[in-house]
Amino acid sequence: MNSVAEVLMVIGALVAVVAGIGLLRFSTPYARFHAAGKASPVAYFIAAIGAGIQLGVAGSAYLLLGAVAMALTLPVGVHLLFRSVHRTTSSDHLVVDELTG
């Protein structure tokens, strides 16, 4: 197997582990959402680039389709979760609060 593809997939797995650790260790829901909503799609994108190098054009089309679907939908979902947390819990500890109109 192509060594560049292997290295990219391992880097993606390491970023995914970092996302999991952040999800476990951070203390507030906002911090956990940041760790989960930013690091995990990046992990998938890096691993998809590596797998696309290995798989050629036909596999890369599927991988690109999955990556585009994730890049379009995941930020929307995480933003909705942020908003639901903001509306259902106390937000006194926030320094900048742009959602409270």
Add this chain to the structure above:
Amino acid sequence: MTTLAICGFVIAGLCGAWRLLAGPSLPDRVIALDVTLISLMGAITVDAARRDDTTNLIMLVVLSIIGFTATVSASLFLERGLAGGGPSTAMETVVAETPPVEGAASRPLDSDDGGTNR
């Protein structure tokens, strides 16, 4: 090397599953489900590259859209169920005029108690 990559994605998925079981609040469980799904997607990707087989790759799109649907429906349910009581077409005014629910407001935001208040 690919075994190492799959192990990394599995570890990330297990972290997400732990947060899914233990997470103190419902939004934590929802985002943990997202992380678990994305780790599964990464593992499928690495597995396809390892076996040089593109059969399973269409599952990536399906999993991504399922995750999005789950997140959006769960977060809308959270806002409606906890903020106003009952479905509402004017959610903004309901949220603005209703004080937060007792259980939601009295719990400190950073109470990471390991999920004992399930």
